[in-house]
Amino acid sequence: MDKIVRINMGAAGGPQVTTEPAGEFAGLGGRATTSMIIGKEVNPLCHALGAENKLVIAPGMLSGTSGAMSGRLSVGCKSPLTGTIKESNAGGQAAQVLGRIGYAAIIIEGKPAGDDLYKIHVSSAGVKVEVDNSLKLLDNYPLIEKLRGQYGDKVAYMSIGSAGERLMHAASIACTDPELRPTRHCGRGGVGAVMGSKRVKAIILDDSGCKQRAPHDPEAYRDANRKFVEGLRKHPVTGEGLPAYGTNVLTNVLNEAGGYPTRNFTSGVFEGGAKISGEAQAELETKRGGSATHGCHRGCVIQCSGIFNDKDGNYVSKQPEYETVWSHGGHCGIDDLDTIAKLDYMDDNIGVDTIEMGVTVGVAMTAGLCEFGDREGAIRLVEEVAKGTPLGRILGSGAGTTGKVFGVEKVPVVKNQALPAYDPRPIQGIGVTYATTPMGADHTAGYAIATNILKVGGDVDPLKPEGQVELSRNLQIATAAIDSTGMCLFIAFAIMDQPETFQALIDMLNAFYGTNLTADGVVALGKQVLSVERDFNQRAGFTKADDRLPRYFYTDPIAPHNQTFSVTDEDLDSVFTW
Amino acid sequence: MTEEQVLSLQLDTERLAVFFPLFQAGVGLSVATGCTVKELLTQQFGIPEAYILSRITTIFLNHKAVDDAAGAVITEGATLALSGAMPGLVGATMRTGGHLAALRGAMTYHNSAYPVAKGRGQIRLKLFNLLLDELAPRFLEHGILIQSGELRELGLDADVDLSSWPDPSTLLTLKIQTIRKSP
Numbered sequence: 236m237d238k239i240v241r242i243n244m245g246a247a248g249g250p251q252v253t254t255e256p257a258g259e260f261a262g263l264g265g266r267a268t269t270s271m272i273i274g275k276e277v278n279p280l281c282h283a284l285g286a287e288n289k290l291v292i293a294p295g296m297l298s299g300t301s302g303a304m305s306g307r308l309s310v311g312c313k314s315p316l317t318g319t320i321k322e323s324n325a326g327g328q329a330a331q332v333l334g335r336i337g338y339a340a341i342i343i344e345g346k347p348a349g350d351d352l353y354k355i356h357v358s359s360a361g362v363k364v365e366v367d368n369s370l371k372l373l374d375n376y377p378l379i380e381k382l383r384g385q386y387g388d389k390v391a392y393m394s395i396g397s398a399g400e401r402l403m404h405a406a407s408i409a410c411t412d413p414e415l416r417p418t419r420h421c422g423r424g425g426v427g428a429v430m431g432s433k434r435v436k437a438i439i440l441d442d443s444g445c446k447q448r449a450p451h452d453p454e455a456y457r458d459a460n461r462k463f464v465e466g467l468r469k470h471p472v473t474g475e476g477l478p479a480y481g482t483n484v485l486t487n488v489l490n491e492a493g494g495y496p497t498r499n500f501t502s503g504v505f506e507g508g509a510k511i512s513g514e515a516q517a518e519l520e521t522k523r524g525g526s527a528t529h530g531c532h533r534g535c536v537i538q539c540s541g542i543f544n545d546k547d548g549n550y551v552s553k554q555p556e557y558e559t560v561w562s563h564g565g566h567c568g569i570d571d572l573d574t575i576a577k578l579d580y581m582d583d584n585i586g587v588d589t590i591e592m593g594v595t596v597g598v599a600m601t602a603g604l605c606e607f608g609d610r611e612g613a614i615r616l617v618e619e620v621a622k623g624t625p626l627g628r629i630l631g632s633g634a635g636t637t638g639k640v641f642g643v644e645k646v647p648v649v650k651n652q653a654l655p656a657y658d659p660r661p662i663q664g665i666g667v668t669y670a671t672t673p674m675g676a677d678h679t680a681g682y683a684i685a686t687n688i689l690k691v692g693g694d695v696d697p698l699k700p701e702g703q704v705e706l707s708r709n710l711q712i713a714t715a716a717i718d719s720t721g722m723c724l725f726i727a728f729a730i731m732d733q734p735e736t737f738q739a740l741i742d743m744l745n746a747f748y749g750t751n752l753t754a755d756g757v758v759a760l761g762k763q764v765l766s767v768e769r770d771f772n773q774r775a776g777f778t779k780a781d782d783r784l785p786r787y788f789y790t791d792p793i794a795p796h797n798q799t800f801s802v803t804d805e806d807l808d809s810v811f812t813w
Numbered sequence: 814m815t816e817e818q819v820l821s822l823q824l825d826t827e828r829l830a831v832f833f834p835l836f837q838a839g840v841g842l843s844v845a846t847g848c849t850v851k852e853l854l855t856q857q858f859g860i861p862e863a864y865i866l867s868r869i870t871t872i873f874l875n876h877k878a879v880d881d882a883a884g885a886v887i888t889e890g891a892t893l894a895l896s897g898a899m900p901g902l903v904g905a906t907m908r909t910g911g912h913l914a915a916l917r918g919a920m921t922y923h924n925s926a927y928p929v930a931k932g933r934g935q936i937r938l939k940l941f942n943l944l945l946d947e948l949a950p951r952f953l954e955h956g957i958l959i960q961s962g963e964l965r966e967l968g969l970d971a972d973v974d975l976s977s978w979p980d981p982s983t984l985l986t987l988k989i990q991t992i993r994k995s996p
Contacts (some may be wrong), residue, residue, distance in 0.1 A: 471868075471897060471898035471943070472904070476942055476943060477900055480942055484899065485903065485904055487837055487939075487941045487942070488873075488896050488903075488907060488941060491876060491894045491896075491941075492876060492878065493876045494903065494920065509834060509838050512837060512941075514833065514837060514941065514942060515834070518830070557901070657903050661917075661918065662920065663916070663917070663918030664913070664916025664917065665902060665903060665906075665916060678902065678903075681902065702915030702916075703915050703916055706913060706915055707916075725900060731905065731912070796876070796919055798919050
C-alpha cells in the first residue's frame with residue numbers, strides 16, 4: 236500500500252487516471268488517510284456535490300494482511316448531509332481486496348460534464364474507467380448480479396443504488412460481503428450521493444494475482460495475531476454475545492434501561508421491545524434456516540452478523556443490526572421483525588443509510604404521513620424513495636430535511652445527521668459525543684475504546700458526572716485512532732478489558748510496519764485526526780453553536796427516568812481542549 | 814386468602830426455550846424481600862458468587878444500573894433484570910462497576926439511605942441473552958408465578974390438563990424439573 240491512485244472524473248477528454256506515491260500518507264490507513272487528504276485537498280466551502288469535493292476510499296493499516304478483523308473500509312469526503320468533513324466505514328470484502336491490490340487510497344475527484352455513468356475497474360494491472368449506461372438506476376442487488384455476470388465472483392464490489400444516483404443526502408455506498416451481496420454500507424452522511432455526483436456507479440476491486448501483504452517481521456506478526464484472536468475468542472462479548480445474538484442483543488437492555496428511543500424520542504421504553512430483540516431475532520433466524528452467526532468479511536472471528544430468511548426459508552436480508560432494528564422498529568412503533576428485515580433489504584437495495592432512513596420515517600410519522608406502528612405505511616414511504624418520487628426525494632434527503640418540509644418541531648438531528656439508537660437524556664454521556672463529534676450525531680464516534688488502558692486523559696472517576704465530558708473526549712480520541720487502523724470497532728471490548736489483547740494489537744502494527752508504536756503514539760494519532768477534522772469544520776463555517784443537541788432534549792423530559800439533557804454548553808465546549 | 818396453587822412439571826431441557834420470551838418480558842417470583850441482590854441470587858437461588866461476578870455483568874434494579882449487588886436492596890414489587898456482557902458503548906456503560914459508568918448520568922442505582930424491612934413478596938425477574946440458557950432452569954425449578962392463560966399460550970396443553978383452571982387469570986406457581994432426553 237505504497238501508492239495512491241487519483242481519478243479525475245472531470246478531466247478534459249474523459250476521466251484521467253494517475254498514480255502517485257503515498258508520500259506523506261504512507262503508513263496511515265482508514266479514517267486517518269481519508270480525513271487528512273480531505274483536510275488538505277478539499278476546500279471546506281465547496282458544494283459537497285460539486286467538482287471541488289473529493290471522495291477518498293482507504294483500506295485500514297492492516298487490510299489485505301492475514302490479520303484478523305482488519306476488513307474495515309473508510310470513505311471520506313465533505314458530507315452533503317452535514318456540510319462537515321465525513322468519514323464513514325463499512326465491513327465487507329472491499330478493504331481486504333484493495334489492500335492486497337496495493338493502494339493506500341483511491342481519490343475520485345472532479346465531475347464529468349454530461350449524463351454518462353461510469354464504472355471503475357481496479358486491479359494490479361491498473362485502473363480502467365469505462366462508461367456503462369446500462370447500469371443506470373439499477374439498485375444494488377440487481378446491479379451486483381449484472382456486474383457478476385461480467386466480472387465474476389472473485390472480486391469485491393462497491394456500488395451505489397438509485398438513491399446515490401439521485402444524489403439523495405441519505406445515500407450510502409455498498410460493499411459486498413463474502414457471498415457477494417451488497418449488504419455492508421458506508422452509510423452515514425450521504426457519501427453515496429458524492430459518488431453519484433462523480434457519476435461513478437460501481438467500483439470493481441480485482442485482486443487476482445495479488446498476494447497477501449507481507450509483514451516486516453512475519454513471525455512476530457503471526458504470533459501477535461494469534462494472541463489477538465485468542466483474546467477476542469475468550470472475551471464474553473466478542474466470543475459469545477455477539478456471535479450468538481449480533482448487535483441487536485442491545486435491544487432488551489436499552490429498553491430495560493429506559494434509554495431506547497421510542498416513537499421519535501417520545502419515550503425511553505418500547506412495549507414491543509422483546510418481540511424485536513436480538514434473542515427473538517436469533518431464534519427466528521435459526522428456526523427458518525438462516526443463521527444468527529455470520530462474518531461480514533473473511534478473517535472475521537467475531538461473526539456478529541447473520542442471515543434473515545422469510546417463513547418459507549428464502550433469503551430476505553442480512554441480519555439487521557441493532558441500530559436498524561431500532562430505527563425501523565421501536566423508533567417507528569413497529570414490533571415486527573419481518574417488516575424490519577424487509578425495510579433493511581430495501582435500504583440496502585436502494586442504497587440509503589438505515590439509521591437516517593428509519594429516523595426519517597419516524598419523523599414522517601410524527602408529521603402524520605402515516606401512523607406510528609403502521610408497517611405497510613413505513614414500507615410505502617421507503618418505496619417512495621425507491622421510486623424517486625418528489626416525496627421520496629424529500630425522505631431520501633434525511634430526517635432534517637423531512638422535518639423542515641413537513642413542519643415537524645422535534646427532529647432528532649445534530650449537524651443535520653439523525654441521532655442513533657440511544658437517547659441522550661438518560662444516557663447523558665453519549666449525548667456529549669452526539670453533540671460534539673465532527674461527524675454529526677454518531678454513536679461510533681466515541682466508542683467504548685480502551686481509554687483505561689491508553690490512559691488518555693488519565694483516570695476518570697466513574698461516579699463523578701463531570702466524567703461524562705472527559706470520557707467522551709477520551710473515547711473520541713481513541714476511536715479516531717482505531718478507525719485509522721481499519722480494525723472492526725467490535726474489537727473494542729476485548730482490548731478494553733484485556734491489556735494483553737490491546738498489546739497484541741499494538742504488536743501486530745509494529746510487526747507489520749517495523750515501527751515502535753506505543754499507546755502514546757495511538758493517542759497522538761487520534762488527536763491528530765480529530766484536529767484535522769475540527770479544523771475543516773471550522774473553515775466550513777461551523778462554530779461551537781453547532782455542537783449542541785436540539786433544544787427539546789434540554790426541555791422535554793423522557794420517561795421512565797424523566798431526565799432532560801443537562802450537560803452545560805461550557806462543558807460541551809471543553810471537549811476538545813487538550 | 815386464596816391458597817397457593819402449585820403446578821409441577823417435568824420437561825426436557827431443550828423445551829425450556831419456550832419460556833425464554835416470558836423471562837425477557839419478566840416473570841413473577843415469590844421471594845424473601847429486604848435482602849440485597851447478591852443475597853437473593855446466592856442464598857435464595859444458589860447461584861455461585863463467582864458466576865455472578867463473571868457472567869452477570871449487567872444488573873438493573875427498577876430500570877437503574879446497579880454497580881454494587883451487595884448493596885442494592887430487593888423490595889416488594891421490584892423489577893430485577895440480569896444480563897451477560899453487552900457490546901457497544903452503551904453496553905459497556907451499563908456494566909456493573911464499569912469504567913464508563915459516568916456516561917450513565919441519572920440511570921445509576923443508588924443504595925437507599927433507609928433500612929428496608931425484611932419480609933416476603935413478589936418481584937419481577939427478567940433474564941437476557943446468554944443468561945436465559947444458563948439461569949432460566951434454576952428459576953423454573955424454584956417456581957415462577959404464571960397465569961393459567963399464559964401457560965395455555967406457551968403450548969403446554971399436552972403436558973398438563975389446564976381445564977382445572979378455566980379462568981385464564983388464575984395465578985399458579987409453576988415448578989419445572991428439567992430432565993435430559995435420553996440419547
